[in-house]
Amino acid sequence: xQRTHVNCTVNGDQVDFLATDDTSLLNALxxxxxxxxxxxxxxxxxxxxCTIVVDDKINxxxxxxxxxxxxxxxxxxxxxxxxxxxxxxxxTFLEGxxxxxxxxxxxxxxAAKALLDRNPDPTETEIRYALAGNLCRCTGYDKIIRATxxxxxxxxxxxxxxxxx
Numbered sequence: 001x002q003r004t005h006v007n008c009t010v011n012g013d014q015v016d017f018l019a020t021d022d023t024s025l026l027n028a029l030x031x032x033x034x035x036x037x038x039x040x041x042x043x044x045x046x047x048x049x050c051t052i053v054v055d056d057k058i059n060x061x062x063x064x065x066x067x068x069x070x071x072x073x074x075x076x077x078x079x080x081x082x083x084x085x086x087x088x089x090x091x092t093f094l095e096g097x098x099x100x101x102x103x104x105x106x107x108x109x110x111a112a113k114a115l116l117d118r119n120p121d122p123t124e125t126e127i128r129y130a131l132a133g134n135l136c137r138c139t140g141y142d143k144i145i146r147a148t149x150x151x152x153x154x155x156x157x158x159x160x161x162x163x164x165x
Contacts, residue, residue, distance in 0.1 A: 001020045001021070001022075002020070002021075003018040003019060003020055004018065004019055004020070004021065004066075004067045005017075005018055006018070006019055006028070006066055006067055006069055006070050007070060007071065008069045008070060008071060008072050008073070008074060009072070009073040009074065010029070010033060010035070010074045010075075010076070010079070011035075011074070011075055011076060011078055011079030012079060015033060017032035017033060017066075018032070019032065019065075019066035019067055020066075021065060021067055022065065023065065023066040023067075024061065024062055024063075024064065024065060024066065025052075025061045025062075025064040025065065025066050025068065025069055025074075026038055026040055026050045026060075026061035026062045026064075027066070028066035028069070029052070029061055029074075029076065032066075035076050035078055037076055037077040037078055037106040038050050038052060038061050038076055038077075038106065039103050039104075039106060039107070040062060041103060041104070041107075041135070042062070043062050044062070044063075045060040045062060045063040046135070047104070047107075047134070047135045048060065048104065048107040048108070048111065048133045048134030048135060049103055049104055049106070049107045049134075049135075050062045050107065051106070051107035051108075051110045051111050051133070051134060052074055052075060052076050052110060053074065053075040053110060053113075053114055054069075054072055054073070054074050055072050055073050056073075056114075056117075057114075058110065058111055058114045058133075060133075075110070076106070076110065077090075077105075077106035077109050077110055080109060080110075080113060087109075087113065087151075088151040088154045088155050088158075089109050089112050089113055089116070089147070089148065089151040090109060091151075091154075092147040092148070092150040092151040092154065093105065093108075093109060093144070093147045095147075095150075096143050096146055096147040096150065097139075097143055098139065098143040098144045098146070098147035099139065100136075100138035100139045101137075101138045103137075104134060104135060104136045104137070104138075107134045108131060108134045108136070108144055111130060111131050111133065111134055112127070112130070112131060112144075112148045112151070114130070115127065115130035115131070115148070116148070116151065116152055116155060120152060120155060120156055120159075121152060121156060122148075122152060124145060124149065127145050127148050127149065128141070128145060131144065131145075131148070
């Protein structure tokens with residue numbers, strides 16, 4: 001089968017790779033680019049384990065073909081930290097034990113960041129709604145919701161401190 005050259009931006013870096021027309025973006029991200037945080041949980045877009053941001057909208061990488069990524073901007077959980085400094089969501093998930101086996105965690109983090117990017121002060125209901133497409137089979141959801149709430153508070157406090165200096 002013929003392979004297509006795909007050029008896109010992933011986690012702030014220009015990348016290119018070859019993929020067949022039937023290669024999922026999930027498999028290309030994992031196999032061609034080594035981004036193993038993007039997990040395959042169901043392969044049908046029902047679990048959220050492969051959640052990524054594509055041009056500022058959350059998407060399931062298992063539901064996109066790799067050639068569709070041409071020219072797009074993609075963010076995975078690997079793109080959240082600033083060097084060695086974890087994103088506040090990553091830190092609150094660790095501190096609040098909002099993870100267990102880790103399969104769902106990257107998808108939850110990406111979806112939560114997308115929410116906080118567009119709504120820095122969400123209600124609990126808004127958080128639950130925004131994360132409804134992500135399933136966890138181990139921890140339940142309370143710690144995930146609390147970690148997201150705590151990250152929102154920390155990010156607002158940090159932004160206020162930055163504005164006052």
